[in-house]
Amino acid sequence: MPPFADRLSAARFRAWHRGTREADLLIGGFFDRYHAAWDENELAWFEALLEADEVDVMSWALNVTEAPRKFYGPQLDALKRLDFVTIC
Numbered sequence: 001m002p003p004f005a006d007r008l009s010a011a012r013f014r015a016w017h018r019g020t021r022e023a024d025l026l027i028g029g030f031f032d033r034y035h036a037a038w039d040e041n042e043l044a045w046f047e048a049l050l051e052a053d054e055v056d057v058m059s060w061a062l063n064v065t066e067a068p069r070k071f072y073g074p075q076l077d078a079l080k081r082l083d084f085v086t087i088c
Contacts, residue, residue: 007043008035014050023054025085026061033084034075045075 001007012035016028031046038046049057049071060067061079078084 004040004043007047008038011035011043011046011050015046018054020054023058026058026082027054029084029086030079034078042075045071045073049079 002010012028012031015031016024018024018027027050035043035046056065057079059065060071060076061082063080067076
């Protein structure tokens with residue numbers, strides 16, 4: 001497995017290049033706000049989130065649909081707060 005710092009760098013790129021501006025702001029903004037405090041498990045959670053379709057992730061964040069159980073926990077709770085999205 002690549003070093004933690006390399007995985008963070010790859011996750012940042014993927015978070016900010018999702019395909020739509022809305023998904024970039026949501027997923028990239030979440031990364032920017034929280035990644036500095038992540039440990040191995042939290043990064044693995046985020047890497048799994050990056051594998052999900054961005055429309056699904058946005059739906060989970062907005063409480064439109066339920067996220068799969070594997071995503072339940074404090075990080076999903078933080079994603080749902082949406083307090084990290086800044087629109088200029």
